[in-house]
Amino acid sequence: MSSTQSLSIGIAGAGLLGRLLAWQLSRAGHRVSVFDVARGPGPVFRSQADDSDVPTAAGFTAAGMLSPLAELDTVEPAVAALGWRSIALWRDIAAALPQRPMFRSEGSLMLAHREDLGAAQRVLERLRTACETQAWQNLSPPEGVQPLELARLRELEPALQGPAHAWLLPGEGQLDAVAMMMALHDDSPGAQWHWSRPVRCVEENGTLHFADGGQAAFDAVIDTRGVGAQASRQGACASASPVFDVRGVRGEVIWLQAPAHGLTRLTRLLHPRHGIYIVPRSPDLLLIGASELETEDRSPASLRSTVELLAAAHSAMPALAEARILRLDVNLRPALPDNNPCTEWRGRCLRINGLFRHGWLLAPALTEQAMQLTGWLK
Ligand SMILES: Cc1cc2nc3c(=O)[nH]c(=O)nc-3n(C[C@H](O)[C@H](O)[C@H](O)COP(=O)(O)OP(=O)(O)OC[C@H]3O[C@@H](n4cnc5c(N)ncnc54)[C@H](O)[C@@H]3O)c2cc1C
Structure with missing residues (x-):
């Protein structure tokens, strides 16, 4: 897959990572389709939710703190230090x-x-x-x-x-996490957003399988379902690669x-x-x-x-x-079990998960690394 081509990319999960990637990839000219279990793009706070089993993006709940120094108390220095890169990137993203x-x-x-x-x-x-x-x-x-x-x-x-x-x-x-989530959604040129469309599994061959039994094939797929990527929630999917051992x-x-x-x-x-x-x-x-x-x-x-x-x-x-x-x-x-984030790029499938309590602190630095890995933004 050449980086100069316009690729069709399917993203499972329109939370913090899914929106950031949709924004970056659609601006770079790729054809992006995003699928989420949520009913729409806006925040749903737990006090409003009528069904406590329906996941909503943790990105909306977050305080939006960008604290590499303070987080050194709970995370390895090499991970926390990525936060400085993210702060510089968020400054540019917010300005754009x-x-x-x-x-x-x-x-x-x-x-x-x-x-x-x-x-x-x-x-x-x-x-x-x-x-x-x-x-x-x-x-x-x-x-x-x-x-x-x-x-x-x-x-x-x-x-x-x-x-x-x-x-x-x-x-x-x-940063204002809710405003940033909404702005990334509203400003993703041409991205197709599919709500109430839970993804059951994400395959390395570039296929998304939906909970309703349907499926869709893309040049590449991205799994950013956060807690929703748990193996126990996946259901059977014959050739799906192993998923992260994620907990909430x-x-x-x-x-x-x-x-x-x-x-x-x-x-x-x-x-x-x-x-x-x-x-x-x-x-x-x-x-x-x-x-x-x-x-x-x-x-x-x-x-x-x-x-x-x-x-x-x-x-x-x-x-x-x-x-x-x-x-x-x-x-x-x-x-994830070690509380560190993990990025995996296999076949036509990119997975990022385990952002734990540092999602806003780490997301832009991690997506930057992922884009270097895949070559999609060169
Ligand atoms: C109380 C709290 C405070 C926090 N404060 C901070 C903070 O101050 N600073 C900081 O850096 N981080 C903070 N975080 C952490 C941060 O919010 C997360 O690390 C980050 O949101 C993870 O991003 P994500 O995209 O992986 O997951 P999410 O943002 O949770 O997005 C996952 C998306 O996948 C969707 N989904 C789930 N299952 C499916 C499915 N089967 N099919 C399709 N879509 C699906 C969900 O609806 C959701 O939209 C906080 C988190 C919480 C809960």
């Missing part, structure tokens, strides 16, 4: 989209209450050690975690009145309406039991997240998670007392 979805990269904050300083220092030590590895330094990231005087914190973010200790993570960023990891987030909240940077609260973040999505809207539970339960948010997330957010930002709870959303992060 006519809708101009929100993208920012002026750094993020880490905070700790006085009594949690010991736990915070252990996290910071792990980040410092990871920053010294060759894999991290090869990518020449900006400087590491910087301690921040309280007076400077109050200047930068007057809304953060609770915590006694603060650090700045230069270069980290965030439950996450709960809370949307708050907080008029003129004043917060401008993504903020994490270091805590002995929970990793909690507050993400400003607009001048009146904040997201509080997220739980991380080893279960594929998609049922509504639990009282325990809701109370813990909101109590921690309120302790960092006391003015949230009068915020209104707009939505409690739940979704599953697609994770």
Whole structure:
């Protein structure tokens, strides 16, 4: 398959990866058809869903944090470092989209209450050690975690009145995940979108098999079904190649309406039991997240998670007392056994999965690597 040819490409899954690839490939002149189990392109939040077994893209639920430094606490340096490349790519993507979805990269904050300083220092030590590895330094990231005087914190973010200790993570960023998902869909020239069309399996010979028994052949196919690519959900498909051993990891987030909240940077609260973040999505809207539970339960948010997330957010930002709870959303992060992403290119089939809690952080860097592998964008 020559890269200069216009190929017919079938994509299974119109979540974060599926939309990003559809946007990139259709702009490059390929004929792209995307198939998804969802009823339409817009977000469906768990509180709206009428059937808790229908998957919806995790990409819509995500807070949209782009945090290579902070994620060093949970992911290998070589993987987290890809986040710096993604931040540069998201900047270009956001600028190229006519809708101009929100993208920012002026750094993020880490905070700790006085009594949690010991736990915070252990996290910071792990980040410092990871920053010294060759894999991290090869990518020449900006400087590491910087301690921040309280007076400077109050200047930068007057809304953060609770915590006694603060650090700045230069270069980290965030984007509006819902707006970006919609913009990638709306701006994919000529891509054909097929909703309510679940794909049962994706074959190496370039065939998509649908749950309704139909099938379609393409020059190449891409499997970006996230948790939906689980072997147990595939059904029988005689010559399908082995699929990833993907599992879903439950996450709960809370949307708050907080008029003129004043917060401008993504903020994490270091805590002995929970990793909690507050993400400003607009001048009146904040997201509080997220739980991380080893279960594929998609049922509504639990009282325990809701109370813990909101109590921690309120302790960092006391003015949230009068915020209104707009939505409690739940979704599953697609994770592989080692919690690292994986790309596989065999025959006429590209599969990418396992983006876990870092999908927005990694997606553009991973699709860039995949395009080098396949030669589709040269
Ligand atoms: C609570 C939460 C917070 C998060 N916060 C962040 C964050 O701040 N930063 C970050 O980098 N990442 C974050 N993530 C992770 C990120 O959302 C995921 O890693 C990313 O969405 C994975 O992208 P994907 O395209 O593989 O899967 P998805 O976005 O889940 O898309 C999969 C698509 O496949 C479709 N599908 C499923 N089964 C089928 C089928 N059989 N046939 C056809 N289509 C199918 C689904 O409907 C969906 O549209 C968060 C995730 C959660 C749940």
